[in-house]
Amino acid sequence: MSELFKLQVTVNGEVYEREVEPRLLLSDFLRHELGLTGTHVGCEHGVCGACTVLLDGEAVRACLMFAPQVHGREVVTVEGLGTIAEMHPLQQAFQEAHGLQCGFCTPGFLTSLIPFLEENPDPSEEEIREAISGNLCRCTGYVHIVEAVKLAAEKMSAT
Amino acid sequence: MKPPPFEYYAPASLEEALALMAEHGWDAKPLAGGQSLIPMMNFRLAQPEVLVDLNGVAGLGYIRPADDGGVLIGAMTRHKTVQQDSLIAERAPLLHEAMPKIATQQIRNRGTFGGSLAHADPAAELVSVSVVLDGRMRLQSAQGERWVAASDFFVSLFTTALEPEELLVEVHLPPAPARAGWSLQEVARRPHDFALMGVAAVVGLDEDGKCDFVRLSYLSAGDRPMEGQKAAAALVGEKPSAEAIRAAAEAGATLDIEPSDDIHATAEFRRHLANVLTRRALEEAFERAAG
Ligand SMILES: Cc1cc2nc3c(=O)[nH]c(=O)nc-3n(C[C@H](O)[C@H](O)[C@H](O)COP(=O)(O)OP(=O)(O)OC[C@H]3O[C@@H](n4cnc5c(N)ncnc54)[C@H](O)[C@@H]3O)c2cc1C
Ligand code: FES
Ligand code: FES
Numbered sequence: 001m002s003e004l005f006k007l008q009v010t011v012n013g014e015v016y017e018r019e020v021e022p023r024l025l026l027s028d029f030l031r032h033e034l035g036l037t038g039t040h041v042g043c044e045h046g047v048c049g050a051c052t053v054l055l056d057g058e059a060v061r062a063c064l065m066f067a068p069q070v071h072g073r074e075v076v077t078v079e080g081l082g083t084i085a086e087m088h089p090l091q092q093a094f095q096e097a098h099g100l101q102c103g104f105c106t107p108g109f110l111t112s113l114i115p116f117l118e119e120n121p122d123p124s125e126e127e128i129r130e131a132i133s134g135n136l137c138r139c140t141g142y143v144h145i146v147e148a149v150k151l152a153a154e155k156m157s158a159t
Numbered sequence: 160m161k162p163p164p165f166e167y168y169a170p171a172s173l174e175e176a177l178a179l180m181a182e183h184g185w186d187a188k189p190l191a192g193g194q195s196l197i198p199m200m201n202f203r204l205a206q207p208e209v210l211v212d213l214n215g216v217a218g219l220g221y222i223r224p225a226d227d228g229g230v231l232i233g234a235m236t237r238h239k240t241v242q243q244d245s246l247i248a249e250r251a252p253l254l255h256e257a258m259p260k261i262a263t264q265q266i267r268n269r270g271t272f273g274g275s276l277a278h279a280d281p282a283a284e285l286v287s288v289s290v291v292l293d294g295r296m297r298l299q300s301a302q303g304e305r306w307v308a309a310s311d312f313f314v315s316l317f318t319t320a321l322e323p324e325e326l327l328v329e330v331h332l333p334p335a336p337a338r339a340g341w342s343l344q345e346v347a348r349r350p351h352d353f354a355l356m357g358v359a360a361v362v363g364l365d366e367d368g369k370c371d372f373v374r375l376s377y378l379s380a381g382d383r384p385m386e387g388q389k390a391a392a393a394l395v396g397e398k399p400s401a402e403a404i405r406a407a408a409e410a411g412a413t414l415d416i417e418p419s420d421d422i423h424a425t426a427e428f429r430r431h432l433a434n435v436l437t438r439r440a441l442e443e444a445f446e447r448a449a450g
Binding site: 025044049052058061065069071112130134 | 160161162163164165166167169190193194197198200201202210212214262263264265266268269349350351
């Protein structure tokens with residue numbers, strides 16, 4: 001077996017230290033080592049987007065990174081966006097506009113959209129569809145997701 | 160699936176990385192953005208014993224003006240950075256236009272310029288774009304360095320001129336000649352997917368408005384970027400009339416490519432696409448060249 005890697009990483013504002021096998025995927029590290037099961041695993045080859053997390057503020061595929069690669073860095077998962085009592089405006093918008101059904105894809109949509117809405121506070125429908133093109137949803141048909149993003153943009157610029 | 164075990168090294172300098180490559184040679188793979196290598200490891204199509212992670216190596220990610228008026232791009236420059244860079248937009252507009260076609264934003268946040276070239280997938284935009292832009296790759300090992308022209312760098316499917324202990328460190332793109340135009344045309348099942356067929360083109364006109372040179376490279380048309388030499392021969396020295404362009408597209412689609420059947424498209428359909436896309440690419444490129 002390969003040597004264990006001593007990893008220190010900040011996840012959702014909390015510092016964690018673990019010893020991991022280098023081959024451990026970031027997605028499995030978050031789910032199995034830290035118990036943060038909001039990050040979902042659909043395909044493990046970068047296509048579905050369910051595993052998307054924020055790495056130093058950028059949306060990346062957690063299934064296409066090894067855990068040691070986030071040593072010393074900052075990760076935010078869907079659990080870090082808001083709480084049930086105090087949801088992020090983007091989460092509220094998904095709830096109000098019916099932007100989800102089963103919810104499997106939702107964490108990846110939310111994490112992908114956070115940096116997008118920061119860079120594009122007033123996006124067009126075309127820009128929204130482009131921004132979500134890396135996330136698959138098998139339930140909604142995307143129409144309500146696009147509506148939710150429009151609503152979120154309104155909410156976020158109002159605050 | 161899960162990747163097989165490997166030894167992991169995260170060197171901080173190029174010297175260290177090259178020393179690791181020299182020591183581990185055939186058993187080692189450099190890890191750049193991981194957006195092609197990690198899926199292959201998850202599928203266990205790749206099982207390297209050693210990974211040399213280049214992400215912490217200082218000084219490999221940059222875009223700089225070259226003395227000849229072209230640009231120099233460090234191997235670890237992320238797709239996102241290339242996409243947003245104003246020097247690239249100005250000096251290599253074909254490359255600028257290609258970037259949003261590569262995967263989706265989350266992939267472009269990690270994937271690198273050098274990784275895409277070293278991976279040598281004949282469906283990759285950057286592979287054909289670097290060929291028609293007459294790019295040159297700087298390869299380095301613990302022994303020294305050498306430059307290889309893009310047209311010699313891509314050998315066959317996922318195979319380049321890189322020796323096992325070498326790293327691709329930099330790519331040089333020369334400035335565009337006078338009266339040159341460019342185009343990138345492709346058809347994919349969905350935007351951001353790998354192209355079913357595509358073609359990158361750079362053309363130049365002489366002072367009389369005749370075709371001076373044509374460089375074409377096809378994506379997804381064989382085991383490497385397929386250069387459109389027969390198509391070019393049909394045009395050079397001619398006025399780029401609609402007829403001449405049609406003849407060149409026909410020659411390219413029948414003689415220059417070796418597409419195959421897969422679940423996405425038949426070879427015949429790919430040849431049809433190549434014909435249509437070559438015509439569109441040449442029309443747009445000559446229009447731009449005429450300025
Ligand atoms: C869902 C999805 C869709 C995609 N769609 C497209 C697309 O439409 N078009 C497209 O072109 N690409 C696409 N890609 C691939 C993407 O562009 C990758 O980023 C790229 O192919 C590889 O770059 P990387 O930096 O991620 O390299 P890695 O995956 O890290 O490495 C790829 C290979 O190159 C070797 N290597 C890397 N860097 C060096 C170096 N400096 N010297 C020597 N060898 C090196 C590695 O050992 C490995 O064998 C897609 C990827 C995914 C996951
Ligand atoms: S699980 Fe990572 S993209 Fe599908
Ligand atoms: S809500 Fe079910 S997959 Fe998107």
